[in-house]
Amino acid sequence: MQHKTLGRRPGSPATREAILGAARKAFGAAGFERATIREIAQRAKVDPALVLHYFGSKDGLFSAAMALPIDPQQFAARILADGIEGAGVRLAHAFLALWEEPRLAGQVRGILRAAVSHESAAASLRAFIEGQVVGSVAGYLGEDARLRAELAGSHLVGLAFARYILRAEPLASAPLDEIVALVGPALQGYFSGAAQGGPQ
Amino acid sequence: MQHKTLGRRPGSPATREAILGAARKAFGAAGFERATIREIAQRAKVDPALVLHYFGSKDGLFSAAMALPIDPQQFAARILADGIEGAGVRLAHAFLALWEEPRLAGQVRGILRAAVSHESAAASLRAFIEGQVVGSVAGYLGEDARLRAELAGSHLVGLAFARYILRAEPLASAPLDEIVALVGPALQGYFSGAAQGGPQ
DNA sequence: CCGCTAATTCAACGTTTGTAGAATTAGGCC
DNA sequence: GGCCTAATTCTACAAACGTTGAATTAGCGG
Incomplete structure (x- = not known):
């Protein structure tokens, strides 16, 4: 009792x-x-x-x-619900929105900072990425999908680092839409498998 | 005396x-x-x-x-000497080669780690990137070249982070050439999409 | 050999840190 | 009111850290 x-x-x-x-x-x-x-x-x-x-x-x-405030399964589903085309832009927008949200900004920044300096935090983030994020998106893609998905993810992480932690100009002050318009096609290249140029 | x-x-x-x-x-x-x-x-x-x-x-x-062991002026010149086409692949290869070199690995890793956790180191890296790296490549490109150059750089930084610090699989174990072949076109998109300016 | 200088070591200080355990306060049930 | 439990605070410890200043050693010129 x-x-x-x-x-x-x-x-x-x-x-x-x-x-x-x-x-x-x-x-x-x-x-x-x-x-x-x-x-x-x-x-x-x-x-x-x-x-x-x-x-x-x-x-x-x-x-x-620092427990992650998002569900990657759901996150990936929302990005890819409307098909593979345009997924790059939608992903770039959704990812950057996490960092723009004031309530989440400290959290995601702390996760990235800790993953760099703390081995246990890195292991935790690594397991999360390998198991959840990449797994969520791998089903939508083909052969070397996991590698492609991680390359796209690495771009997003580097983008967040340069803009929100390093705050390098002009990237830090560029309007969100302009960044999304440029990054989207680069991500799309990893999804579509075709070499991708700039916006047409 | x-x-x-x-x-x-x-x-x-x-x-x-x-x-x-x-x-x-x-x-x-x-x-x-x-x-x-x-x-x-x-x-x-x-x-x-x-x-x-x-x-x-x-x-x-x-x-x-942590004084940077490379001269970005010279680095950019070597990448872009043979013209804009193929520059993405050459850049990806040259950048990753820095991290593969055992003598430099600790150094570049330390620079990135410190830029994340130490404000003064971040300021130093920021000034270096804004003044040297982006400036070196901006002459070859046109209007929004600085933003495009930084986006390409952010991809490389994120790639190095995921592969060499986080060591997320399968990216960490993928052969170098395979990564270069995938990342090169993504970088190329940032270069080719810009209005061409030529070196000034 | 002597004196100058710099490399090198020794021992210690003062601060800050994460953490532990005892002591106290306060809320809810009988 | 009395008891149980957990929130909350107080006090303090032990370790590790960056840093300092004096003391010692070693190379070189005169």
Whole structure:
């Protein structure tokens, strides 16, 4: 008999989310190493020990804060629902939209930052990409589809890095639509299998 | 009168290079934050204080170790010497060759890792890309050439990240020629689509 | 041999970090 | 009100870090 309802209610709703929000902001802005538990706790207006009470360790906090907010299965389905043509543009648009969303910006930035500096985070992202992302799109393509899908993905990751982390000009300030119009055909080339030129 | 020739000769040739080599290895493998001066000194078989005697600080050591080993002016000229057609394939090949070279692998990996986690390193790389790399190639292209050049560069950076840092399969194990054959046309799309300007 | 200079080492300081454990507070059920 | 439980805070530790300044060693010219 688990009298789970005894005592004070667990999982206070507000503070836990406040900690996660502060963690996403800190990890996204400073990366895993430079973000400190003390700073995150201060932003969330709680004691540092409370952070570890909830998440066990700094790694645990990171994993909880950086859990991917999207379902790749669904993501891929939406991109490819209307057929293979135009998929490049739709993919570029949908991917960049993730980074433009203020609520998600810190999260995705933190994931990328951590994947670069932290081996366990890299392993996690690697497994996610190999198992979920590439698998979701491989069914729609042919022979060397997995390689092609990863090449398209690598372009998107590099694009996000240059625009949102490095902030190199003129890429960082270019309007979204202009980028989508240029990147879309390049991605389409990987899907269609044909060498692709610029926009006609 | 500077009697510079008095006393013991400065700049002992061997140890300084040993420190730089160890630093490149450490920074490339672990990133700026996780690499420690003590570890670098131990690998170079010197005292940690000697490292700072030579380079002043950890940042100074990093700057010295990560100074870019290539001249982008010359790099771009070699890619575009034989004309615009085939430039995509040549660029993909030349860029990936940098990462395959064992002597340079740690260095370029460290530069990318640091640009992600360290703001000053990001600023340095950003200035380098905006001023040198993009400038070197912009003369060969027309109107929106800078944006197109950066998009092509972002693809290459993302490719290096996925293959050499994240090591996502099947990309990490794919033969170089196969990747070049697929990526080349994607890059070519950015070059050929632009209004042609010719070198100025 | 002596003195200058720089390479090189030794030992230590002060800070920051993640983390652990005890102590306290507060909410819900009997 | 009393008890149970979990949220929350307080205090502190132990390790690792970058950095410093003094001390020592070694090469070279006079």
